[in-house]
Amino acid sequence: MSQTLTRPAPAAPPDPGPRALAEKYGLTVSGRRPSLPEYVRQLWRxxxxxxxxxxxxxxxxxxxxxxxxxxxxxxxxxxALVYYLIFGLLLGTHRGVPDYIPFLVTGVFIFTFSQSSVLAGTRAISGNLGLVRALHFPRACLPISFCLMQLKQLMFSMGVLVVILLAFRQVPGWSWLLAIPALCFQFVFNTGLAMIMARLGSKTPDLAQLMPFILRTWMYASGVMYSISVVTAGKDIPDIVQFLLDINPAAVYIDLVRFALIDSFTAAQLPPHVWACAAGWAVVMGLVGFVYFWKAEERYGRG
Structure with a gap:
């Protein structure tokens, strides 16, 4: 009886598994947070x-x-008109402050830049959930866009401020160019702070209702309607309070723009190391805010 010899079938290749296939074809988990350098590249694109x-x-x-x-x-x-009537005339904060109207209008415009950026940043994610859930893009685009919008709005206000300065006999000079780096530092600071508030506001929508009260308190401590150096002169103020007043970022940026644009606002009224403080706030808040926002990238719009 003859027997037919059959060759065994070749063994099937081992299943590489979904992870290996994903790595082979460059696939990634949907919605996964990209690395920080890749995130920066996505934003630039x-x-x-x-x-x-x-x-x-x-x-x-x-x-x-x-x-x-x-x-x-x-x-x-x-x-600015309301603050002039209440603080300048009724409370007398104009005393000891030459060129009070340019002083006040400058403070209002510069603080409004930070105030509006923070408020817009707080609602950047929670107020645009439809866009966040419908499209895939780096979520940092939203708070950056809102801060850029406030910067563009500030440019309109600065045009009016120039008219007011000229009306009060402020002569344009090279010092006016110092307003450019001061506003650039402020924009970076605002953007970093807006990113922090955007992440917090994305999980706590009620924060948007609380922020106007916090920002109003910040405004009263920033010398918008009065001169900090005039008010604190000759008074026994604790060192920690004076230090906090000196490093208050809103006051720093307001003072720098006033120093650049108003002749009567001299270097003696600036806090110590003011340019280093302005640059430090911009760098620290910009980096911290960006990284803090990026770490929650995959969670925005969920839940």
Whole structure:
């Protein structure tokens, strides 16, 4: 009886598994947080979206009002008028402050820049959940866009401020150029702080209701309506309080712009090491805010 010899079938290759296949074809987990350098590259690739989104938001902000974009200038001017009547005339904070109206308007405009950036950052994620859940993009685009929108709005206000300065016989000089680095430092600081508030606000929407009270307290401590150096002169103020007043970032940026634009605001009224303090706040808050926001990238819009 003959037997037929059969060759055994070749063994099937081992299953590489989903992880190996994903690595082979460059696949990643959906929604996973990218590395920090890759996140920066993604943001840079979407720089045109950030600019266009900020411009669109700025245009739409007053689209329902009859005066339209004029409110970008009218709102801080009206605030300055109210502060002048209450603080300058009734409470007498104008005493000892030459050129009080340029002094006040500068303080209001510069503080409003930080105030509006923080408020917009607090709502950047929680107020745009539809966009966050519908599209895939670096979420940091949103707080950066809102801060850029506030910077563009500040440019309108600065144009009005220049007119006010000229009306009060402030002569343009080379010192006016110092306002540019001061505002650049402030923009970086605002963006970092807005990113921190965006992450906090994404999980605690009620924070947006609390922020106006916190920001109002910050404004009263920042010398917007009065001169800190005049108020504290000759008074026995604890060293820690004086130190906090000197390093208050809002006061630092306000004082730098006043020093740049107002002739009567001299270097003697600036806190010590003011430029180092301005740069330090910008670098520290910018880096800390960016990293803090990035660490929760995969959680935004969920839950």
């Amino acid at each position: 979407r720089r045109h979206f950030i600019s266009a989104f900020s411009s669109a938001k700025l245009t739409a902000q007053y689209s329902q009002a009859k005066l339209g974009q004029l409110w970008q200038v009218a709102t801080p001017l009206l605030n």
